[in-house]
Amino acid sequence: MMNSEKVYIEGYVVGFMVDSTGTREKRIQVSSGEIVSIDESFIHKSITPEKVKIPRMVADWIKFAKFEDYHLLGAMDAIATSGRKNLYEWFREDDNMDLFARAWLDGYEVEKEKRYIITLKSSKQKLYYHTEHEDYIFSSYDGVFYSEYHTKTDLEENGMSWVFDCPGIKIEEVDE
Incomplete structure (x- = not known):
């Protein structure tokens, strides 16, 4: 048989x-x-839509909105009043509304953000994020609870975006 x-x-x-x-x-x-x-x-063809790539902040918002039982339009409307300026600016750019909808409906992959090492030129101290206390410090100490790699989004969300405009700061992109 x-x-x-x-x-x-x-x-x-x-x-x-x-x-x-x-x-x-x-x-x-x-x-x-x-x-x-x-x-x-x-032959049977798969008609699975390709997942779009979106920034981490957008993925976080979609995850939050779905957890809160928003529907697509509600999630899109709430971006304007969320207080998340970077998210709102991204959403209003080019075709990002369509991209948001496709990510919501078909799934998504999170873009890998560039990561940076930030160093004071005068003292050679690096900017670290203290993962336990959740704050930033310039230090020569490279300890267990410190992260020396930063994304632009993380720095902007934590009031540290000024480092990109400061002539006394050296910014080094990290290869992944």
Whole structure:
């Protein structure tokens, strides 16, 4: 007795061929890298929308709004009164309203934000975020509870955006 369990393979169409009987087959590259030929009638295409990439602050807002049982329009309306200036500015730019809606409906990936090391030029002290006390300090000490890598969003949200405009500050982008 033959097992009638359905199986699906994942791959991408990379070409086609027609055999001597006239049967048209698609050439599929499967995840292992191997290329197989499959009769076209057996292929089912996935119509999963591609996830959009959004900044962390937008992802945080979507997570909050869904937790609070907002609907899409309510979540979009509430951005203006949220007190989150950076979120509101992002939302009003270009096609970001559409991007927000797509992220809400189809899912999203969070963009990796650039990270920086901030150093006082005069004393060579680095800006650290004390994870236990949740505050920023300039120090030569590199301790367990300190983080020396900062995103622009984190700095802006914590009143530290002035470091980007200060001539006495050295800003170094960190490669990830």
